[in-house]
Amino acid sequence: MKLSGTILGAGFCITANLLRQYFLIPAKRGGILLFALAVLLVLSGAAMSGGEGKYIRRADVAFDLNNFMLALELYNKALEINPKNVKANYKAGYCYMELHEPKKAKVYFKRAFDITPTFSDYLITFYLAQAYHQDYEFEEARKYYQQEMAKTPRTDKPYLQFLQKRIDECAAGAMLINKPSVAEVINLGRGVNTSFSDHIPVFLPGDSAMLYTTRYRHGDKNGLLSDEEKLKYAYLSKDGWQQTAHSLGSFKTKQEHGLVNIGPQGHKLYTFHTTKGLHVSQLEQGVWGEPQQLEYPFDEGQLNVSVFITPDGKYAFFSSNRNGGFGGLDLYITARQEDGSWGDALNLGPNVNTAFDDDAPFVDPATNTLYFSSLGHNTMGGFDIFSSRLENGEWSKAYNLGYPINSTHDDLYFVLNRSRTSAFFSSNRAGGFGGKDIYQVLFSVK
Structure with missing residues (x-):
C-alpha cells in the first residue's frame, strides 16, 4: 500500500492545550484571569455585604471544587436577593457552560456584561461569545469575538490566533448548519x-x-x-x-x-x-x-x-x-x-x-x-x-x-x-x- 510520507514542520502552532488554557476554571488560571476575578470581587463588594454574600461564599467553595451543580444552585439563591450581582451572574453563566447549557449561560453572561461595561470589556466578552457560539448563534458570537480581539494587545499573538480560530469556526458553522442534512x-x-x-x-x-x-x-x-x-x-x-x-x-x-x-x-x-x-x-x-x-x-x-x-x-x-x-x-x-x-x-x-x-x-x-x-x-x-x-x-x-x-x-x-x-x-x-x-x-x- 502506497502512502504519502510527507511530514512538514509544525512551526508555530496553537495546540489543544494552548486553546484550553483560555477556557479553564478562572480560579485555576494565570495572572490575567485572577486579576479579573479580583475585579469582580471589588465590583460586587458592596453587594456582598448584603444577604446574598453568604450564598456567594459557599458557592465559591463549590465552584473551586468543580461542583458546578451545587455552585449554580447557590449563585441563583444569591441572585434571588440581588439580581444585579455581577459576580453571581458571571459565575452562574460559567456553571451553565460547564453543564452544557449555553442557552442559559448566555443570559447570565449578557446580564453581567450589561451591568458592568468596564468589566465586560475586559473578560466577559469572550465567555459571552462562547455561549452564543455553542448555541449556534454564529453571527452574535463573531461580533463578541471581534470585540475581544479589538481590545487584546497585538503582542498577545497566541490569544489573537485563538480568537481568530473561533471566528473561523463561526464562519464554518454558519455554512455547515445550512447544508441539507444527510x-x-x-x-x-x-x-x-x-x-x-x-x-x-x-x-x-x-x-x-x-x-x-x-x-x-x-x-x-x-x-x-x-x-x-x-x-x-x-x-x-x-x-x-x-x-x-x-x-x-x-x-x-x-x-x-x-x-x-x-x-x-x-x-x-x-x-x-x-x-x-x-x-x-x-x-x-x-x-x-x-x-x-x-x-x-x-x-x-x-x-x-x-x-x-x-x-x-x-x-x-x-x-x-x-x-x-x-x-x-x-x-x-x-x-x-x-x-x-x-x-x-x-x-x-x-x-x-x-x-x-x-x-x-x-x-x-x-x-x-x-x-x-x-x-x-x-x-x-x-x-x-x-x-x-x-x-x-x-x-x-x-x-x-x-x-x-x-x-x-x-x-x-x-x-x-x-x-x-x-x-x-x-x-x-x-x-x-x-x-x-x-x-x-x-x-x-x-
Whole structure:
C-alpha cells in the first residue's frame, strides 16, 4: 500500500492545550484571569455585604471544587436577593457552560456584561461569545469575538490566533448548519446514557453488543469531586440499547484504564492509561487478562491516546503527539511485520493532520475511508468528525461530516456498523443527559 510520507514542520502552532488554557476554571488560571476575578470581587463588594454574600461564599467553595451543580444552585439563591450581582451572574453563566447549557449561560453572561461595561470589556466578552457560539448563534458570537480581539494587545499573538480560530469556526458553522442534512442523529437514551459522561462506543462482532465507558464523578464529605471510569456492556433489544450487568472478567477492577477499542475478532481489548499510555488485554476462557503496555511504535511521544486495528489485522491507526508531527495529536499508521511486530509509524500527512489535535481514528476498509475527530480543519466548534479517503496512495482532503452529526461541542469516537446504514459516536452537546452521551446516526437512504 502506497502512502504519502510527507511530514512538514509544525512551526508555530496553537495546540489543544494552548486553546484550553483560555477556557479553564478562572480560579485555576494565570495572572490575567485572577486579576479579573479580583475585579469582580471589588465590583460586587458592596453587594456582598448584603444577604446574598453568604450564598456567594459557599458557592465559591463549590465552584473551586468543580461542583458546578451545587455552585449554580447557590449563585441563583444569591441572585434571588440581588439580581444585579455581577459576580453571581458571571459565575452562574460559567456553571451553565460547564453543564452544557449555553442557552442559559448566555443570559447570565449578557446580564453581567450589561451591568458592568468596564468589566465586560475586559473578560466577559469572550465567555459571552462562547455561549452564543455553542448555541449556534454564529453571527452574535463573531461580533463578541471581534470585540475581544479589538481590545487584546497585538503582542498577545497566541490569544489573537485563538480568537481568530473561533471566528473561523463561526464562519464554518454558519455554512455547515445550512447544508441539507444527510442523516438523523438520535440519543441512545437512558438505557445507555447517564447523568455522567458515557463515551467511546466500540462493538463486538455482530453489532448487537457494545462496550463503552462511563466516567463517574464522586464527591467526598468535603464536596471534593473525583473521577472514576468503568467499562459498561450494552446489547440491542427490541426496546433499543440496554445496559446489562454482564461481567468483563478480571478487567472490571482496572479502573485506571479507559476503553479505547476492541480487536477485530473481539478477543483483544485496547485501553488507555493516563500515565502509561496504550495497553492491550487478551480474552482467554471468558476472562480478560492483565493489560499489557503496547510497545514500539505505540510508546513514542508523551501521549498516545487511541488506536484502531483494521479487520484483517494488518494495519493499525493511532494518535500520538510524538516529535515531527504538525502539532498536538497527529494520526499515524503502522503495518504488521512478518514476525508479528509493528513497523515504523508513518504520519498521515497534511490533508488529515493539523496544528491542533487529530484523534479517534476509525477505518472502513471496504471504501478505504478514514473517519476521525479534529480540532482543526473547518470545525464548527470543539472536535468535529471528518472523513478522508485513500486514493492513489494519498489521503484526500478532510471532509467535515456536517450538521447534525457535528455540533458546536465535542463530537468524537465515530464508528460505523457493518452494514454502513448507521453509525455511533459520543458528544457533550446540549440536550443530553449529562457530560458526554452516546448518539446514533441514521443515514438517509436514497
